Structures are given as structure tokens and as C-alpha cells.
Amino acid sequence: MMALLHKEFLLAWRGRARVAASLTFAAATLLMFSFSAGADGRLLQRLAPGFLWLAILLASTLTLQASFDAETQDGALDGLILSASAASIFYAKALTNWLFLAALGFVLLPLIAALFDAQLGALDRLMSVLLLGTAGLAAPGTLYAALAGRSRAAGLMLPLLYFPLVIPALVSSVKASELAFFGDPMNQWGGWMSLLLAFCLIFWSLCGALSTAILEDG
Amino acid sequence: MTRQRVAAAFALVGLGLLSWGSYLGLWVAPPDRYMGDVQRIMYVHVPTAWLALVVFTLAFVYALLFLIRRTWRWDALHEATLEIGVLYTALLCIQGALWGKPTWGVYWAWDPRLTTVAVMLLSFAGILSLRHFLDDPLRRASWSATATILASANVPVVYYSVRWWNSLHQLQSTPKTVNSAMVEPLRINAFGLLALTIALIMIRSWIAEARRRRDLAPPLPEIEA
Numbered sequence: 380m381m382a383l384l385h386k387e388f389l390l391a392w393r394g395r396a397r398v399a400a401s402l403t404f405a406a407a408t409l410l411m412f413s414f415s416a417g418a419d420g421r422l423l424q425r426l427a428p429g430f431l432w433l434a435i436l437l438a439s440t441l442t443l444q445a446s447f448d449a450e451t452q453d454g455a456l457d458g459l460i461l462s463a464s465a466a467s468i469f470y471a472k473a474l475t476n477w478l479f480l481a482a483l484g485f486v487l488l489p490l491i492a493a494l495f496d497a498q499l500g501a502l503d504r505l506m507s508v509l510l511l512g513t514a515g516l517a518a519p520g521t522l523y524a525a526l527a528g529r530s531r532a533a534g535l536m537l538p539l540l541y542f543p544l545v546i547p548a549l550v551s552s553v554k555a556s557e558l559a560f561f562g563d564p565m566n567q568w569g570g571w572m573s574l575l576l577a578f579c580l581i582f583w584s585l586c587g588a589l590s591t592a593i594l595e596d597g
Numbered sequence: 598m599t600r601q602r603v604a605a606a607f608a609l610v611g612l613g614l615l616s617w618g619s620y621l622g623l624w625v626a627p628p629d630r631y632m633g634d635v636q637r638i639m640y641v642h643v644p645t646a647w648l649a650l651v652v653f654t655l656a657f658v659y660a661l662l663f664l665i666r667r668t669w670r671w672d673a674l675h676e677a678t679l680e681i682g683v684l685y686t687a688l689l690c691i692q693g694a695l696w697g698k699p700t701w702g703v704y705w706a707w708d709p710r711l712t713t714v715a716v717m718l719l720s721f722a723g724i725l726s727l728r729h730f731l732d733d734p735l736r737r738a739s740w741s742a743t744a745t746i747l748a749s750a751n752v753p754v755v756y757y758s759v760r761w762w763n764s765l766h767q768l769q770s771t772p773k774t775v776n777s778a779m780v781e782p783l784r785i786n787a788f789g790l791l792a793l794t795i796a797l798i799m800i801r802s803w804i805a806e807a808r809r810r811r812d813l814a815p816p817l818p819e820i821e822a
Contacts, residue, residue: 519747526740531730540727540744543720544751547758554762574758585750589743592664596739 383463383471390449391475397445398479405438405487409494420496427495428556432549435484435513440538442479443520446472447528460594469521469590473583477517484509497560504559504568508552511572514579515548522586525593544582551575600799608796614789622782629779635699642692644787646714648794649685652678653717655798657749660742669809670802672738675745677801679725681794686718709760716755720748734809 391398412430413423450456459468485506492499499505520541527536555571622640629636656678663671693711694704705711724744731737 522747523744526727526744529736530727530740531732536727536730539723540720543716543723544747546716547751547754550758550762570761574761578754581750581754582747585747589746592739592743596735 380467387475401438405434408434423495427497443524451528465591465594466587473521480513501559508555511575512552518583518586519544548578604796604799607792611789611793618782618785626778638696640782644790645689652682660745663742673802673805676805677798712759713756
């Protein structure tokens with residue numbers, strides 16, 4: 380497991396250019412969202428938490444897909460599966476993707492604050508939403524990337540399967556971020572975070588259990 | 598020929614019950630006090646909703662059985678239930694929109710049950726197209742079974758998160774709160790659709806079986822001209 384993690388981090392480090400590209404992609408989507416919503420400053424400010432999560436979600440389809448590129452070439456996965464269990468390969472990749480997406484979210488925060496004039500109210504709360512929310516995206520996203528990468532029309536398959544699945548994670552992340560941005564008079568933040576935590580627990584365990592069927596068959 | 602006869606019998610019984618129930622629903626049952634004749638769409642809408650849930654539950658069970666037992670029969674049934682479930686949820690959304698416009702004033706509302714059905718439709722339609730994009734039968738069977746299990750596990754989570762997010766749909770009525778002239782066509786239609794669904798699942802799974810045989814069969818030798 381540690382060797383696998385080391386391999387993933389090494390891969391991520393060698394693909395630094397990709398990191399810069401996905402960050403640029405996320406920033407570009409933020410600009411597009413603001414152009415689609417119009418120049419109303421108050422409206423943009425109110426939509427900022429949703430835009431943050433949409434930018435992370437859209438950028439994640441690219442990075443998740445990229446995480447299996449090295450494996451699908453030359454049948455490298457077949458060799459890997461001989462020396463490590465499917466679950467450990469899955470968890471190493473999911474963990475790397477999680478860290479990457481969380482980092483992407485942290486970098487986007489100041490950008491959001493500047494672009495939409497959003498006060499980063501409770502920063503500790505925002506940080507924990509970002510950590511938990513990106514964890515919710517990473518587990519099902521990694522499993523579906525493993526599957527989509529080896530099917531025809533890979534770029535189409537991943538969002539088609541992954542978007543409907545992460546709707547609960549997206550809803551609760553956006554709600555919790557809104558409460559962190561604009562204050563939480565009704566004290567609902569903890570509730571949304573528990574929902575997000577439940578989603579993460581369900582899908583981190585379920586995807587790990589099902590990874591054998593995806594990585595070993597065919 | 599016997600299994601074809603069984604399927605045909607189920608289909609005939611189903612169609613017969615559906616026409617009888619719809620006749621009762623359209624002409625015999627009284628109109629609703631508040632909604633008027635619009636309410637009559639419930640005689641197909643409610644059975645469609647029930648059967649869509651039954652069919653997706655079956656899809657989950659067949660997916661699980663395939664992953665445990667590794668028999669092609671479960672894969673064929675899984676494919677059949679996926680496709681019929683997607684068809685039913687699509688019909689359900691259309692019927693709901695037709696009813697919602699005159700009653701709620703809008704075709705669509707972000708109600709938990711509506712939204713959950715829409716998410717189910719999207720998830721399972723995605724799995725259907727995944728099956729189309731995988732050529733290897735083993736990959737197709739085992740990967741789509743995995744996706745079905747994930748999508749099914751997600752249904753209650755989606756329901757609770759959307760319910761918390763927003764709400765408007767009617768509370769369920771029970772036979773006790775509804776006039777018996779309204780309950781009868783509903784029951785008849787539900788059993789009719791159940792019989793028709795059984796026939797459809799049987800026939801669709803034979804088609805899936807036959808397609809897989811064709812995919813796995815060795816190519817025919819070329820005939821020299």
C-alpha cells in the first residue's frame with residue numbers, strides 16, 4: 380500500500396504540467412459561470428459557493444480520468460494487479476485524487492473571494508467542507524474512472540455515471556459552503572456535514588469492496 | 598415452446614387487465630372533487646411508479662446475484678430489468694409532468710420524490726449506455742453490475758438529501774382515504790402492469806441471452822466466391 384501510494388505521488392509529481400492545466404481549466408470555468416450569470420455583483424456573490432463546487436466537479440472529471448492513463452497504456456494494470464490487491468490499488472488512487480482535489484479547492488478559494496467579492500467567513504468551516512466534499516467526489520470518481528478509461532467513449536462515460544452518483548455530495552457540500560460563507564443563523568452546518576460524512580463513509584467502503592469486480596474482470 | 602407461451606399468457610393477461618382497469622378509471626370512477634378529470638392519470642401513474650421501483654429493486658438483486666454467482670442468466674435478467682426500469686421512470690416523469698402542469702401550475706418541481714426519480718432515470722440510463730460502450734461480455738456484465746449496486750445504494754441518500762433541500766409533493770394516499778370506485782381501477786391496473794412487466798422481463802432477457810451468444814460465437818468461416 381505504501382509502495383502504491385509512493386508510485387501515485389511520483390506519477391502526480393511527474394505530471395505537474397497537468398496540475399497547472401487543471402487549475403487553469405477550473406479558473407476558466409469560473410469565468411464562464413460568471414459570464415452566464417450576468418454582471419450582477421450581488422447575484423454572483425450569492426452563487427459563489429455553487430460555482431466553487433461546479434468548478435471542482437468539472438475539473439475533477441479531467442484529473443480523475445488522467446489518474447488511470449498510465450495504467451491503461453500497455454496493459455500496465457494487468458501487471459499491477461498480480462502484485463497488489465484490487466482494493467489497495469483503488470485506495471491508493473482514490474487517496475491521491477482526494478488530496479489533489481482538496482488542494483485544487485484550497486487554491487480556488489482566494490480566486491472565488493476575489494472574483495465574486497465573497498467574504499471567506501468561517502475559514503475553518505470552509506476548509507473542512509472542502510476536505511470532506513472532495514473526499515465524497517474522489518471515491519466514486521476514481522472507481523468510475525477505472526471503468527470509463529477502459530471502455531469506448533471514455534470521456535463521455537465518466538461524467539455520465541459519476542455526476543448522478545455524486546448529487547448528494549454536491550448538494551450537501553454547496554449547502555455547507557453557503558453556510559460557511561454567509562453565516563449560519565439556523566445552526567444547520569453540522570447537519571449537512573453529517574450527511575456529507577455519511578455519503579463519504581458509504582461510498583469509500585462500497586467502492587473499495589466493489590473495486591475487485593472493476594479491476595480484475597476483463 | 599412452453600416458455601414463450603407463458604410469456605404470451607402474462608402479456609395477454611396484463612394487457613387485458615390494463616384495458617379493463619383503464620376503462621373503469623376513465624369512465625366508471627367518479628372525478629376527483631378538487632382535481633377533476635386530471636386526477637384520472639393516477640390510475641396509470643401510481644402503478645407505473647410502483648412497478649418502476651419493483652423493477653429497479655430486481656435490477657439491484659440481479660446485479661448482486663451476478664457478482665456472487667457469476668452466471669450469465671443473471672446478467673441477462675439484469676440487462677432486461679435495467680432497460681424496462683429506465684423506460685418506466687421515463688414514462689413516470691412524462692406522466693408526472695402532464696399532471697403537474699394543471700395541478701401545481703408547473704411541469705417540474707424540485708420535490709424529493711420527483712428529483713429522486715429523475716436521478717434514478719439518469720443513473721440507470723448511464724449504466725445502459727455503459728453496456729453499449731463495452732464490447733467484452735464479461736466486462737459488460739461485471740462492470741454494469743457494479744454500477745447498478747452503486748446507483749441503488751445512492752437512491753436513499755439522494756432522497757434524504759433532496760428532501761432536506763426542498764419539498765412539495767402530495768403525501769401518499771392509502772386505500773382508506775380514497776373512494777372504493779377509485780381504488781378498484783388502480784388495483785386492476787397495478788396487477789395488469791405487473792403481469793405485463795413479467796412478460797417484458799422474460800422476453801427482454803431472452804433477447805439479451807441471444808445477443809451474448811452471438812457475441813461469443815466464433816466467426817463463421819468465409820465463403821469463397
